[in-house]
Amino acid sequence: xxxxxxxxxxxxxxxxxxxxxxxxxxxxxxxxxxxxxxxxxxxxxxxxxxxxxxxxxxxxxxxxxxxxxxxx
Numbered sequence: 001x002x003x004x005x006x007x008x009x010x011x012x013x014x015x016x017x018x019x020x021x022x023x024x025x026x027x028x029x030x031x032x033x034x035x036x037x038x039x040x041x042x043x044x045x046x047x048x049x050x051x052x053x054x055x056x057x058x059x060x061x062x063x064x065x066x067x068x069x070x071x072x
Contacts, residue, residue, distance in 0.1 A: 004061040
């Protein structure tokens with residue numbers, strides 16, 4: 001992983017947006033295909049955050065990036 005934050009922005013952030021969209025669609029229509037997609041996106045996101053908790057170096061890189069971003 002070249003840059004942990006770049007990976008988050010490029011890969012995980014779009015998945016989070018799709019997950020939120022599926023949650024909304026499932027609330028409205030209650031179709032099984034929306035439920036399956038919602039669960040799939042949820043598993044991907046949960047696994048990513050579990051990976052971050054195990055990889056302290058990657059977690060620290062993201063924290064440092066946000067500290068620099070918030071100090072401007």
